[in-house]
Amino acid sequence: MRIAEPTVERLVQYIRFLERCRESGKRVVSSQEIGDALGIKASQVRKDLSYFGEIGKRGVGYNVEKLYQHLNSIFAPPKTWKIAMIGVGNLGEALLGYKAFESEKFRIVALFDIDPNKIGRKIHGIHCYDVEEMSKVLNEEGVEVLIITTPASAAQDVVDRATSSAPIKGILNFAPTALVVPEHVILYNVDIFIELEKLLFYIKLKERGGNI
Amino acid sequence: MRIAEPTVERLVQYIRFLERCRESGKRVVSSQEIGDALGIKASQVRKDLSYFGEIGKRGVGYNVEKLYQHLNSIFAPPKTWKIAMIGVGNLGEALLGYKAFESEKFRIVALFDIDPNKIGRKIHGIHCYDVEEMSKVLNEEGVEVLIITTPASAAQDVVDRATSSAPIKGILNFAPTALVVPEHVILYNVDIFIELEKLLFYIKLKERGGNI
DNA sequence: TCTTGTGAAAACGTTCACAGCA
DNA sequence: TGCTGTGAACGTTTTCACAAGA
Numbered sequence: 457m458r459i460a461e462p463t464v465e466r467l468v469q470y471i472r473f474l475e476r477c478r479e480s481g482k483r484v485v486s487s488q489e490i491g492d493a494l495g496i497k498a499s500q501v502r503k504d505l506s507y508f509g510e511i512g513k514r515g516v517g518y519n520v521e522k523l524y525q526h527l528n529s530i531f532a533p534p535k536t537w538k539i540a541m542i543g544v545g546n547l548g549e550a551l552l553g554y555k556a557f558e559s560e561k562f563r564i565v566a567l568f569d570i571d572p573n574k575i576g577r578k579i580h581g582i583h584c585y586d587v588e589e590m591s592k593v594l595n596e597e598g599v600e601v602l603i604i605t606t607p608a609s610a611a612q613d614v615v616d617r618a619t620s621s622a623p624i625k626g627i628l629n630f631a632p633t634a635l636v637v638p639e640h641v642i643l644y645n646v647d648i649f650i651e652l653e654k655l656l657f658y659i660k661l662k663e664r665g666g667n668i
Numbered sequence: 669m670r671i672a673e674p675t676v677e678r679l680v681q682y683i684r685f686l687e688r689c690r691e692s693g694k695r696v697v698s699s700q701e702i703g704d705a706l707g708i709k710a711s712q713v714r715k716d717l718s719y720f721g722e723i724g725k726r727g728v729g730y731n732v733e734k735l736y737q738h739l740n741s742i743f744a745p746p747k748t749w750k751i752a753m754i755g756v757g758n759l760g761e762a763l764l765g766y767k768a769f770e771s772e773k774f775r776i777v778a779l780f781d782i783d784p785n786k787i788g789r790k791i792h793g794i795h796c797y798d799v800e801e802m803s804k805v806l807n808e809e810g811v812e813v814l815i816i817t818t819p820a821s822a823a824q825d826v827v828d829r830a831t832s833s834a835p836i837k838g839i840l841n842f843a844p845t846a847l848v849v850p851e852h853v854i855l856y857n858v859d860i861f862i863e864l865e866k867l868l869f870y871i872k873l874k875e876r877g878g879n880i
Numbered sequence: 881t882c883t884t885g886t887g888a889a890a891a892c893g894t895t896c897a898c899a900g901c902a
Numbered sequence: 903t904g905c906t907g908t909g910a911a912c913g914t915t916t917t918c919a920c921a922a923g924a
C-alpha cells in the first residue's frame with residue numbers, strides 16, 4: 457500500500473496526540489477532536505486513518521488505546537536502527553542532548569568530527585571518531601542512517617564518502633545545503649534557515665496585501 | 669501575485685546556488701544546471717522563475733548576477749524583523765550560535781526563559797528575561813516574530829500569552845508539538861523528530877518492498 | 881541549435897457530501 | 903442520532919511538450 461508523505465507526517469502527530477489522551481485517561485476520541493487539537497480537518501483525519509481498514513466505530517469514534525497501538529505498529533521498526541552523526545558542533549551537540557530525540561527506534565552509535573579536541577572523546581556517552589575513519593567505523597558498527605550536522609561546505613563531501621563506502625539507507629540532513637545522494641538513499645532535509653525565510657516572506661506578503 | 673509555498677522554498681535554494689555560482693565566477697547558468705545541483709527538474713526551475721517575467725535568455729540561460737539580484741529583491745524585507753526566542757535550552761543556544769542563522773533580515777532582540785540561572789544574563793550577547801516579563805518586553809522591543817524553543821509541554825502556554833498581549837505576526841516553532849495560533853499569526857514548524865520518523869518509516873517501507 | 885517560457889495534461893492531495901453502521 | 907468510511911469533486915503542484923527567440 458502506498459501512503460502519501462503528508463499522511464505519514466500527520467500519523468506521527470496523531471500518535472503524539474493519542475499519547476496525551478492516554479495520559480489523561482481519555483478512552484474514546486472523535487476525528488473532530490483530533491483535528492481541532494492539531495489544526496487538521498476532521499475529514500482529513502478520517503481519510504488518513506481509513507487507509508488501515510475500519511478502525512473506528514461509526515456513531516462513537518476511535519478507541520484511544522486501539523488506535524494508538526495500531527498506529528504505533530505501523531511505525532515500529534524491524535530492529536533498532538543504528539545511526540551515526542557527522543559533525544558535532546553546536547547543533548549536533550544540542551540534538552544529542554535533546555529529549556525528544558530519545559527513542560527505542562534508533563541508537564546513535566558513532567560520532568564523527570575533524571576537531572582534534574573532540575576526536576577520541578566521548579560526547580553524551582558516544583565515542584567521537586576522526587572523519588577519516590568513517591568508512592571503517594560505519595561498516596564495523598553496521599550504521600544504516602546518517603545525521604549530517606556539518607557546515608554546509610563539508611556536507612556533500614562526507615555524504616559522498618559515506619554512501620560510497622558503507623551501506624547507507626537514509627540521511628537526515630541539517631546542513632543548510634542541497635545534497636545529491638545515490639538513488640537508493642532516502643534523504644530528508646531539516647533546513648532551519650529556509651523555514652525562517654519562508655515565514656518572513658509570507659509575513660511580508662501579508663502586510664503588502666498579497667503583492668510581491 | 670500568488671506564489672505557492674513549494675515554489676518559495678525552491679526560490680531560497682536557487683539564491684543559495686547562485687551565491688555559489690557568483691563565488692566561482694560563473695556568469696551564466698541554465699535551468700538544467702540549477703536543477704541538477706538541487707535535485708529539481710529543469711522544467712520546474714523554469715516554471716518557478718517564469719512567475720517573475722522573462723528573466724532568462726532563450727538559447728543561452730540565466731545571467732547569474734541578474735537572477736541573483738532579482739530573487740534577492742523578492743526576499744528583501746521592508747525592515748529588519750525583530751525576533752524573540754522563548755526557551756534557551758540546548759537547542760535554543762545552538763541556534764543562537766549557528767552561523768547560517770545570521771542575517772540582515774532579522775535580529776534577535778530578546779530571550780526568555782524560566783531558569784533563574786539564565787534570567788538577567790546575556791547569552792550570545794542577548795539579554796535573557798523572565799518569561800513573566802514577556803508581554804512587557806515584546807511590546808517595548810516591537811517584536812513581531814517568535815522562535816519557540818521551549819519543551820513541548822510549555823509551548824502552547826507561552827504562545828497563547830505572547831499572541832494575546834503583543835502584535836505577533838509569525839512564529840517559528842521548534843517544540844515537538846502542534847500549536848494552535850490565532851488566525852492572523854503565520855506558523856511554521858520545524859519538527860526534527862517527525863522528520864526522523866518519516867525517514868525511518870520510508871526506509872522500512874522500502875526494505876519491505878512497499879508493504880506496510 | 882540551444883534553452884527559455886508556457887499552455888495543457890497529468891499527478892497528487894484535500895475537502896465535500898452522504899451512505900453506512902453502531 | 904452521531905460519527906465513521908469513502909467515492910467523487912475540487913484545488914494545487916508537477917511534468918510534459920513544443921512554440922518562440924537569442
